Amino acid sequence: MTSTKKTPAQPRQRRGLLDVLLALSLLYGVYAKTPLGAVGETLINVARGQKDHPSWLASFGGRETSVAGRPTTSSTTPQHTQAPMPTELANSAAKHKVDADMLAALIGERGGCFSAGCSLRAPDALRTYAPDAPVDSGGNVPLDQVAMAMAKAQVAVGGGPLAAERALEALFIGDAAVTRAVSLARSSGSALAEDVDAHADYLTPSVRRGALQGALPVLYAHRLRTLAWPAEGTWRISSPFGERIHPVTGERKHHNGTDVAVPVGTPLVASHHGTVKRSSEDSISGTYLVLSLGLGIEVTYCHLSQAEVRSGEAVGRAQRIALSGATGRITGPHLHYILRLHGDAVDAEQYGESPTRNADAPMPLAPAGGTPSPG
Ligand SMILES: [Zn+2]
Numbered sequence: 001m002t003s004t005k006k007t008p009a010q011p012r013q014r015r016g017l018l019d020v021l022l023a024l025s026l027l028y029g030v031y032a033k034t035p036l037g038a039v040g041e042t043l044i045n046v047a048r049g050q051k052d053h054p055s056w057l058a059s060f061g062g063r064e065t066s067v068a069g070r071p072t073t074s075s076t077t078p079q080h081t082q083a084p085m086p087t088e089l090a091n092s093a094a095k096h097k098v099d100a101d102m103l104a105a106l107i108g109e110r111g112g113c114f115s116a117g118c119s120l121r122a123p124d125a126l127r128t129y130a131p132d133a134p135v136d137s138g139g140n141v142p143l144d145q146v147a148m149a150m151a152k153a154q155v156a157v158g159g160g161p162l163a164a165e166r167a168l169e170a171l172f173i174g175d176a177a178v179t180r181a182v183s184l185a186r187s188s189g190s191a192l193a194e195d196v197d198a199h200a201d202y203l204t205p206s207v208r209r210g211a212l213q214g215a216l217p218v219l220y221a222h223r224l225r226t227l228a229w230p231a232e233g234t235w236r237i238s239s240p241f242g243e244r245i246h247p248v249t250g251e252r253k254h255h256n257g258t259d260v261a262v263p264v265g266t267p268l269v270a271s272h273h274g275t276v277k278r279s280s281e282d283s284i285s286g287t288y289l290v291l292s293l294g295l296g297i298e299v300t301y302c303h304l305s306q307a308e309v310r311s312g313e314a315v316g317r318a319q320r321i322a323l324s325g326a327t328g329r330i331t332g333p334h335l336h337y338i339l340r341l342h343g344d345a346v347d348a349e350q351y352g353e354s355p356t357r358n359a360d361a362p363m364p365l366a367p368a369g370g371t372p373s374p375g
Helices: 002-033 035-047 087-096 100-110 143-157 163-173 175-187 196-202 205-209 212-225
Strands: 111-114 117-121 140-142 237-239 242-245 252-255 258-260 267-269 274-282 286-294 297-307 320-324 335-341 344-346
Touching: 087 100, 087 117, 087 143, 100 111, 100 117, 100 143, 100 163, 100 212, 117 143, 140 143, 143 163, 143 175, 163 175, 163 212, 175 196, 196 212, 205 212, 212 297, 274 297, 286 320
Parallel strands: none
Antiparallel strands: 111 117, 117 140, 237 258, 242 252, 258 335, 267 320, 274 286, 286 297, 297 320, 297 335, 335 344
């Protein structure tokens, strides 16, 4: 008697579970794939007081708050680095008139230079620009074909600001997607629409989560390779990054920046294109500026006599942004310059155009001792 009652109940329970799963996936579909989800997200952003969210019509489907994760490391290389530029690479870049540092960043991320020459794993959309490029069984193409494709992509995305960055993006996602996203970002009032950080929200979710992810580590490496030094001219480093005895308090402590001994009134420049995250002052840092350079890169300039840019303003690479000074807690005039990668301060002297950098040493892409993980 009891057994005959139980048997028909089991398939009904199973169907109930199936219904719940179907309803949940339908709800997720509405949220992720229709403008209704974007309306909800926009309302949440507005409620949080976030003013710079993209217009909901252009961005529906977007869920990520940031396009880039931390730089990835493989288990075999404890410290992810970018190698110095080999001659073959510099020659190829010159021959095709493309940004040598971008080509080097690409090789560094996806290939290498061996006795047989330089080659790399082909980016997703490379075939659009180099249909005849030979690809070996491992998906590798010779460097010269990549440089040629990069030159064609650069023509396709048009010149203007950040042409090399947009050409690199095009090698992964095609120039049509890049151009469309840039124009949508521009029409919604983005200050630096050409920057991937500003226009990634306007790519389709499948492109943003898919092919674009291959381009981001290359763009990140390129920005670090080409960081401008904050003070023009040659100035003494009065205190390097790392452990030291503090000149004022006498305590042994970690110095989170590099002190450049510039006299008061020396013009200081933006290390790369980006936006002014903060322009402020306090008793320790004096007048200071924080610039967000995108993709997790941030720089801070302390002890200024005058900041010449305001919060939220877009700045270009090497653009003058401040005059150095002697404000805050100091023993003499200097610039305290901090470079942060994904929140961790690193030694700025090891990056980009630092006058004290050893150009033959590999450039670390992740903070020393940090535990970067794939994002
Ligand atoms: Zn300092």
